[in-house]
Amino acid sequence: GNSVTQMEGPVTLSEEAFLTINCTYTATGYPSLFWYVQYPGEGLQLLLKATKADDKGSNKGFEATYRKETTSFHLEKGSVQVSDSAVYFCALRGAAGNKLTFGGGTRVLVKP
Amino acid sequence: SQTIHQWPATLVQPVGSPLSLECTVEGTSNPNLYWYRQAAGRGLQLLFYSVGIGQISSEVPQNLSASRPQDRQFILSSKKLLLSDSGFYLCAWSLERGYGYTFGSGTRLTVV
Numbered sequence: 001g002n003s004v005t006q007m008e009g010p011v012t013l014s015e016e017a018f019l020t021i022n023c024t025y026t027a028t029g030y031p032s033l034f035w036y037v038q039y040p041g042e043g044l045q046l047l048l049k050a051t052k053a054d055d056k057g058s059n060k061g062f063e064a065t066y067r068k069e070t071t072s073f074h075l076e077k078g079s080v081q082v083s084d085s086a087v088y089f090c091a092l093r094g095a096a097g098n099k100l101t102f103g104g105g106t107r108v109l110v111k112p
Numbered sequence: 113s114q115t116i117h118q119w120p121a122t123l124v125q126p127v128g129s130p131l132s133l134e135c136t137v138e139g140t141s142n143p144n145l146y147w148y149r150q151a152a153g154r155g156l157q158l159l160f161y162s163v164g165i166g167q168i169s170s171e172v173p174q175n176l177s178a179s180r181p182q183d184r185q186f187i188l189s190s191k192k193l194l195l196s197d198s199g200f201y202l203c204a205w206s207l208e209r210g211y212g213y214t215f216g217s218g219t220r221l222t223v224v
Contacts, residue, residue, distance in 0.1 A: 032211075044213075046213075046214070099146075099161060100158075100213055103155065105155045
């Protein structure tokens with residue numbers, strides 16, 4: 001079955017530091033890949049997505065590139081802010097299915 | 113535009129009491145609907161999903177149930193809550209594959 005593995009947190013950074021959260025997946029065919037963000041006490045919000053190999057999703061300074069050869073979708077941001085403190089979830093939606101499979105989430109804490 | 117409403121936002125219930133959480137979607141037809149649970153400090157677990165009225169698929173055996181009495185209404189229920197039912201419950205909807213989900217704001221349930 002499909003699965004998503006992302007690095008465990010928490011990740012603690014200083015403001016303006018570079019952020020990378022690794023995400024790798026296992027799936028048959030060509031899944032769609034997503035990053036969701038959950039701010040404290042809130043639901044999940046779609047951050048970015050990529051639907052085919054080599055696509056780059058981007059939003060709010062975050063980027064992730066769909067790498068089929070390495071089955072990865074790492075999330076990056078060049079300069080984080082305190083407001084980026086949240087839990088980040090990598091997810092995939094299989095080519096033939098309706099369900100999203102989530103990784104375990106990575107908590108990011110940005111200190112001023 | 114499409115919106116998703118989930119209520120209540122917080123709920124404290126005694127062990128053995130019944131549960132009913134409601135989720136409604138506006139602005140779309142025949143959405144796929146999902147219930148997820150997020151235990152404290154953990155990832156997301158898919159509980160139920162529905163592709164149409166009266167069609168419910170259960171992912172995890174438990175004392176919870178789901179119903180879809182109308183196209184855009186999804187209800188999560190329990191006859192008798194357990195302490196282990198505590199968590200953050202998220203409703204979501206989606207359309208065709210290639211798209212992510214849109215999540216509601218969540219219900220924080222504490223069973224005491």
